[in-house]
Amino acid sequence: MLVFSSLSELRGWRAQQTADPVALVPTMGNLHQGHLQLVKRAQQATSQVVVSIFVNPMQFAANEDLDRYPRTFAEDCAALEALGVTAVFAPTVEDVYPRGLANQTSVTVPEISDILCGASRPGHFRGVATIVCKLFNMVQPDIAVFGQKDYQQLQVIRLMAADLSMSVDIIGEPTERAEDGLALSSRNGYLTTEERAKAPFIYQLLQQLAEQLQQGVAPAEVEQRGLTALTEQGFRPDYLSVRRQQDLQPVAAADTKLVILLAAYLGNTRLIDNLCMQR
Incomplete structure (x- = not known):
């Protein structure tokens, strides 16, 4: 090499x-x-x-x-x-x-x-x-x-x-993940043992929110539910947003290819993740 x-x-x-x-x-x-x-x-x-x-x-x-x-x-x-x-x-x-x-x-x-x-x-x-x-x-x-x-x-x-x-x-x-679903990132090394055990909740939440979008829940409601869930689990949300995939603009009624993106702090570590889905 x-x-x-x-x-x-x-x-x-x-x-x-x-x-x-x-x-x-x-x-x-x-x-x-x-x-x-x-x-x-x-x-x-x-x-x-x-x-x-x-x-x-x-x-x-x-x-x-x-x-x-x-x-x-x-x-x-x-x-x-x-x-x-x-x-x-x-x-x-x-x-x-x-x-x-x-x-x-x-x-x-x-x-x-x-x-x-x-x-x-x-x-x-x-x-x-x-x-x-x-x-x-x-x-x-x-x-x-x-x-x-x-x-x-x-x-x-x-x-x-x-x-x-x-x-x-x-x-x-596509995102490479640990067995428990956490997106692999160099910054994961900053997490304490307790934080590392909690971090996979992010991907679990994204999957839950994608299911809700597919069931017809409005993007704004999905976003609010996600932010509430992050806070309840001890995260400090930066943002959680549902956008259309191609240009990350707000979702219109006709849009079917969506992406849920979030950033949240767990302790002092800022974690990001996303999930593409189709409704």
Whole structure:
């Protein structure tokens, strides 16, 4: 497995890849089974898979967990090598933002970036769109694979790629879950033992709310029931919203493909999850 730490090394390799498509799996490291599933999905599409590992400071607010975000580079590389990944791209912050964050040209996807997680974390999706755009320009992938656990992020990236006429096939891979239903996330490691035992309630609740929507309960009523249930179980809800899948806009009567999205704090840990459904 190749490991590139500089853009010049990566581009030298990329220029030689003319036979098979190149797939990119962007990550911030601290890889878990969910990340590895994205890699396996990329390997189904092509033999040339690049995994980027970069903790992106632009998508963290000043009061968020950038400094304590887990960094496990050696372990990550070992797991990727065991899967037969072609290359790892692990640039430094100075490589990615040579003029500093304050002077960095940025990418903003309007409207969708300001709702849900975007409302709670202003500037977050500007950071996401900017780093993904840069990674697409750096790696020049034909294919990119993202997890559906970050559903809003996936839609932001799809819109960005379409708006900027990027020739990248973006694949969304279903959420990988623990046996008890909790969506796998690097931040799950922040949970205490007691909190970890309680966290699977989120997915149980999403399934219950999806059933209610299928039974004809109005989205607004479903949202209120969900928020009440989260609070009663000891969570601190950030939001719970029923939206249409394609653009995350409010649900109209004719919409049938819906997604329930939520974010809630359990202790000091912010958890997100979603469930797509059809009514």
